[in-house]
Amino acid sequence: VIFSLGTEEYALPITRVQEIIRYTEPRSVASQTRWIRGVINLRGNIVPVCDLAERLGLGLERPESAKIVIVETAAGTAGVIVDDVDEVLTVTSEQLEDVPTADAAYVDAIAKVGERLAILLNPDGLLAGVQIAA
Numbered sequence: 001v002i003f004s005l006g007t008e009e010y011a012l013p014i015t016r017v018q019e020i021i022r023y024t025e026p027r028s029v030a031s032q033t034r035w036i037r038g039v040i041n042l043r044g045n046i047v048p049v050c051d052l053a054e055r056l057g058l059g060l061e062r063p064e065s066a067k068i069v070i071v072e073t074a075a076g077t078a079g080v081i082v083d084d085v086d087e088v089l090t091v092t093s094e095q096l097e098d099v100p101t102a103d104a105a106y107v108d109a110i111a112k113v114g115e116r117l118a119i120l121l122n123p124d125g126l127l128a129g130v131q132i133a134a
Helices: none
Strands: 002-005 008-011 017-022 036-042 045-051 067-073 076-082 084-087 107-113 116-121
Touching: 002 076, 036 076, 067 084
Parallel strands: 008 116, 045 076
Antiparallel strands: 002 008, 002 084, 017 067, 036 045, 067 076, 107 116
16 A cells, blocks of 8 residues: 655555545544554544654644554554555565665565655554554
């Protein structure tokens, strides 16, 4: 799933994306982690919501087109706020390049899609440390 944050494109593995919903303001919860925005009620389940731009240190304004991507992690389900979801693409292993300078916990690879580059993120690494209710 290719999505944008500012002018950059990022991706999450489709096998880890549960759904994409319109942005709704999360209910605030006490957290010492700045990038955790709160929780939402998703069909009776409380889901923590993380500001992906803040997590990646981008400090971007949130556009009206913002979405929440619901992802499955090793710890459970969480939502990440993105600017917009662009498309779903099939990427072959030949289109993936390692990124030796990137934080291995966050980034799996760079996907070369035509002339575009999308940073393939690792949901488990991104959301490590988030306490997800069972």
